[in-house]
Amino acid sequence: MTEKATKPGVRTARVRMGGTGVYTPPPPTPEPKTETEKEKDDGQRPKD
Amino acid sequence: MANDPKIDYDWATVGVDALVDELDGGGTLTFYEGNGDGIPATADAAITDQNVLCAITTPAPSFGAGANGVAAKAGVWSGAVILGGEPAFFRLVTGTRAGQGTVGLAAGTFDLEFATVTWLLGGTVTISTFNTSLPRE
Numbered sequence: 001m002t003e004k005a006t007k008p009g010v011r012t013a014r015v016r017m018g019g020t021g022v023y024t025p026p027p028p029t030p031e032p033k034t035e036t037e038k039e040k041d042d043g044q045r046p047k048d
Numbered sequence: 049m050a051n052d053p054k055i056d057y058d059w060a061t062v063g064v065d066a067l068v069d070e071l072d073g074g075g076t077l078t079f080y081e082g083n084g085d086g087i088p089a090t091a092d093a094a095i096t097d098q099n100v101l102c103a104i105t106t107p108a109p110s111f112g113a114g115a116n117g118v119a120a121k122a123g124v125w126s127g128a129v130i131l132g133g134e135p136a137f138f139r140l141v142t143g144t145r146a147g148q149g150t151v152g153l154a155a156g157t158f159d160l161e162f163a164t165v166t167w168l169l170g171g172t173v174t175i176s177t178f179n180t181s182l183p184r185e
Contacts (some may be wrong), residue, residue: 018159026170
């Protein structure tokens, strides 16, 4: 916090505010499937 | 002799309780990038063109009771990054009250520190510790 200026030589009380935190990145976006993977998936579909 | 006022622990606790009681109904902890006009000189200064990266709604109450001049956050303070960037300062606001502090890489030099300050859209910011304190000597 900013210490407000007063007369020279006068000490001002200083509030403190803060701490620590954690940043967690977003989950990775799945890459688009290749044509080969799509064909493979199609072949695994159960038949009616 | 130069001026050198001091208060004891009990009086510091009274003071810090008065500060954090303003957040008994909750508040908002907002992280800003240091772009544009940069870090405001005071907590009274208006936010102008600084980007908001993340805004966390703090619970009611936001702080526990003070002890030895220190009040620690209560409950979970967490929110999503709404704009990627590097935070430079925060504002803790309730109604017309505002506190402000610097934000940066953990090195013991900023008010609120993180191990990572390159924030991406969709990430999550969680406050581990957050204290409000008055000097007691």
